[in-house]
Amino acid sequence: DGGITQSPKYLFRKEGQNVTLSCEQNLNHDAMYWYRQDPGQGLRLIYYSQIVNDFQKGDIAEGYSVSREKKESFPLTVTSAQKNPTAFYLCASSIGQGGETQYFGPGTRLLVL
Amino acid sequence: DAKTTQPPSMDCAEGRAANLPCNHSTISGNEYVYWYRQIHSQGPQYIIHGLKNNETNEMASLIITEDRKSSTLILPHATLRDTAVYYCIVRRLRAGSYQLTFGKGTKLSVIP
Numbered sequence: 015d016g017g018i019t020q021s022p023k024y025l026f027r028k029e030g031q032n033v034t035l036s037c038e039q040n041l042n043h044d045a046m047y048w049y050r051q052d053p054g055q056g057l058r059l060i061y062y063s064q065i066v067n068d069f070q071k072g073d074i075a076e077g078y079s080v081s082r083e084k085k086e087s088f089p090l091t092v093t094s095a096q097k098n099p100t101a102f103y104l105c106a107s108s109i110g111q112g113g114e115t116q117y118f119g120p121g122t123r124l125l126v127l
Numbered sequence: 128d129a130k131t132t133q134p135p136s137m138d139c140a141e142g143r144a145a146n147l148p149c150n151h152s153t154i155s156g157n158e159y160v161y162w163y164r165q166i167h168s169q170g171p172q173y174i175i176h177g178l179k180n181n182e183t184n185e186m187a188s189l190i191i192t193e194d195r196k197s198s199t200l201i202l203p204h205a206t207l208r209d210t211a212v213y214y215c216i217v218r219r220l221r222a223g224s225y226q227l228t229f230g231k232g233t234k235l236s237v238i239p
Contacts, residue, residue: 018170049229056214056229057171064224072226104170115161116227118170 017041018119020105025124027092027099035090035122037105046088047106047116050074057104063088064110092124100126131215136234139209145202147233149215152196159218160191161227162200164211171214171229174200205237 018039027033037046045064049057059072063082077096082088088107092099102123106116132150139145151160159178163171175182175189177198182189188201202209214232218225 045224054231056231057227058229059226062224062226070222070224102168106170114225115173115176117173121168121170123168 018105018107018117020103020119020122022122023120025122027124027126029126030094032091032093033099033124035092035103035105035124037088037090037119039086039088039105039107039119041107041109041117042085043107043117044085044110045108045114045116046082047108048072048078048080048088048090049104049106051102051104051121060090099124130228131217131230133213133215133230133233135231136236138236138238139202139205141207141237141239142204145200145205145209145235145237147200147202147213147215147235148197149199150197151215151217154195154217156195158220160189160195160198161216161218162187162189163214163216163227163229164209165214165232166211174213176218205235207237207239209235210237211235 021036047062048060051057058074060078061080063069079091104121105119108114108116161176162174165171177189191198212232212234214229216227
């Protein structure tokens, strides 16, 4: 099956801890994206990567970090500097940077205890 | 930025056509209109997109006005599984990359 996987579905974090969310795709897509969604709101772009070893900040990058060492993987780290990390996190990918359709994973819900 | 305006909620009877409107009066000539939907606690699902002409696929039809300032997503025979939040998005070019900006969307409730 081709697609985007995110794990885990639910993640709990203690205050002051860093946590890493996984995103993997086997669609051979060049571009990958991370979004955050708060209750009743739309999605906001955190980071995006158009190609391996390159990534750009989105609208709300503060308190987050990413890496893109492999084409199929784009992990997101929520650092202790993120003051309100509780949210639904969504990963997406698209064929390239030419504006193709983005396809989304199932999401990870992060809860801070 | 080409922003979009959608009604916050709509109801539709099961089996009837659902017509979801979207205003995007500041859209530029080369900007596409995209539609996604999100069922509760799932990732958004791509539905359809278009530039100028009307588009149809197995899920829906997209009608774009001639002046491109508004569009309508049509689900021809709504089912209970179509209950979701529908997002109308104008894809924008920013820093060399195309990006999607999601608003709050329209919550469609399909009524039995």
